[in-house]
Amino acid sequence: MSELTEGKKAPTFSSLNTEGKKVKLSDLVGENGLVLYFYPKDSTPGCTTEACDFRDHNAELKKLGFNVVGISKDNTKSHQKFTEKQSLNFDLISDETGEICEKYGVWQEKQFMGRKAMGIVRSTFVMDSSLKLIKIYPSVKVKGHVEQIIQDIKGLK
Numbered sequence: 001m002s003e004l005t006e007g008k009k010a011p012t013f014s015s016l017n018t019e020g021k022k023v024k025l026s027d028l029v030g031e032n033g034l035v036l037y038f039y040p041k042d043s044t045p046g047c048t049t050e051a052c053d054f055r056d057h058n059a060e061l062k063k064l065g066f067n068v069v070g071i072s073k074d075n076t077k078s079h080q081k082f083t084e085k086q087s088l089n090f091d092l093i094s095d096e097t098g099e100i101c102e103k104y105g106v107w108q109e110k111q112f113m114g115r116k117a118m119g120i121v122r123s124t125f126v127m128d129s130s131l132k133l134i135k136i137y138p139s140v141k142v143k144g145h146v147e148q149i150i151q152d153i154k155g156l157k
Contacts, residue, residue, distance in 0.1 A: 003105065004104060004105055004125070004133060004136060005133070005136070006133050006134060006135060006136055007132065007133065007134075008132070008133055009131055009132055009133070010025065010036070010125060010127045010131045010132070010133050011025075011100075011103035011104060012024065012025045012026070012131070013025055013099070013100045013103060015071075015093050015094055015095055015100060016076050016093070016094045017076075017079075017091045017092070017093055017094075018076060018079045018080055018083050018088075018091055018092045019076070019080075020076045023091070023093070025131060026131065028067055028069050028091065028093075029067060029127070029129055029131065030061075030062065030065050030066045030067035030129070031065035031129065032064060032065030032066055032128065032129055033065065033066045033067075033126060033127050033128045033129050033134070033153075034066060034067050034068075034069060034126070034127050034131075035054075035061060035066050035067070035068045035069070035124060035125075035126050035149060036069050036071065036124070036125045036126075036127065037050070037054070037068070037069070037070050037071070037122075037123070037124040037125075037140075038070075038071050038072065038101060038104060038106040038120050038121075038122065038123045038124070038125075039051070039070055039071070039072050039120065039122055040072060040119055040120045040122065041072060041073075041074060041120075042072060042074045042078045042079060042081070042082035042092075043078075043081070043082050043085070046122070046142050047072070048082075048086060049142050049143075050122070050140075050142045050145065050146075051070060051082070051086055051088055052086055052088075053142070053145070053146040054068045054070070054088075054090060054146055055086065055087065055088050055089050055090070056146075057146045057147070057150060058089050058090055060150055061149075061150065061153070064150070064153050064154070065129075066126070066153060067090065067091075068090040069090060069091050069092070069093060070090065070091075070092045070093070071092070071093040071095050071100055071101070072092070072094075072095065072120060073094075073095050073096055073098055073101065073120065074092075074094060074096075075094050075096055076094045079092040079094060101120055104123070104125065105123075106120050106121050106122075106123045107119070107120060107121075108121045121138070121139055122139065122140040122142070123136070123137060123138050123139065123140060124136075124137040124140055124145070124149065125137075126149060126152070126153065134156065135149075135152050135153075137149070
């Protein structure tokens with residue numbers, strides 16, 4: 001897979017959403033676009049903080065015409081528990097095979113406490129309504145990330 005760059009079409013996919021329904025990328029887009037974020041694991045501290053930040057800013061993103069969708073390798077049952085516990089107001093997509101993570105280049109070797117292992121590198125992809133990538137955020141730091149996305153989307157107008 002070639003490196004994803006802004007201005008190119010986002011890789012398409014289909015997988016199961018939080019309710020276990022099969023959805024494809026084009027089903028997820030809002031009026032003006034989509035904020036697609038990849039995160040390592042449901043119910044872990046950083047991922048919970050990030051998901052709650054998207055939850056708390058979802059109304060503002062919707063007003064801008066953008067839907068939010070999160071993707072991890074967790075199964076739909078895990079996504080359902082995470083969604084209920086955190087009152088998430090957007091879809092989570094299950095990528096148990098890792099195929100979507102591979103397409104977006106977020107499945108990478110990571111180092112944690114001196115050990116190397118493969119995992120999802122927290123990343124966000126913003127695309128317009130035609131699924132063209134308009135902003136890519138690699139190796140995201142959670143604090144302030146959602147606010148930055150909102151500012152960048154406002155700057156596109």
